Amino acid sequence: NAGVTQTPKFQVLKTGQSMTLQCAQDMNHEYMSWYRQDPGMGLRLIHYSVGAGITDQGEVPNGYNVSRSTTEDFPLRLLSAAPSQTSVYFCASSYLLSRASPLHFGNGTRLTVT
């Protein structure tokens, strides 16, 4: 059982470059989300989805784009990378059977923008 799989584990970008962080889950979870983790700031929600074809913005959505074409996959796109987007990114998923179901996290992608 793979759970939540994120790729790549590490990435270095130059300012202005674009890239996609991949996230896949095999638990048939309806809810998927992206967080960024910065020192002293905890985890902040970027975007989330409650099912295929449905996405919405979280607390810090600017500079990021998402789509949800299947239940399993929820990629995060950086359109034009900026040094402020240097962070560790986590994908997380859960059931929607009850409110605030426990989240299952991937192992993260460490992104550096120079």
Next chain:
Amino acid sequence: AQSVTQPDIHITVSEGASLELRCNYSYGATPYLFWYVQSPGQGLQLLLKYFSGDTLVQGIKGFEAEFKRSQSSFNLRKPSVHWSDAAEYFCAVGANEANFGNEKLTFGTGTRLTIIP
């Protein structure tokens, strides 16, 4: 909107000693409360959760937490820590409201736990 505070950025404890990590929340009603643990280079893993009922909840790895409404707290405890408990611990509060789910989950800034032999 809810908020959560973890007052201790870093705690150092001797192996075998007891542990208490503090978490205070702000929310208008009884919230959903969680503790997650993050080992180095890993994602977060759920330790325990409180939704309703018994205010003392048991979790994995020998951890427990107590919900105290009067103090707006949900402190995490362990009677005797092991070297493998060294990690970062996050408290999170969720909105106990209809039609809201994990998109309303708010994480604290974390407490890093160091264990000395």
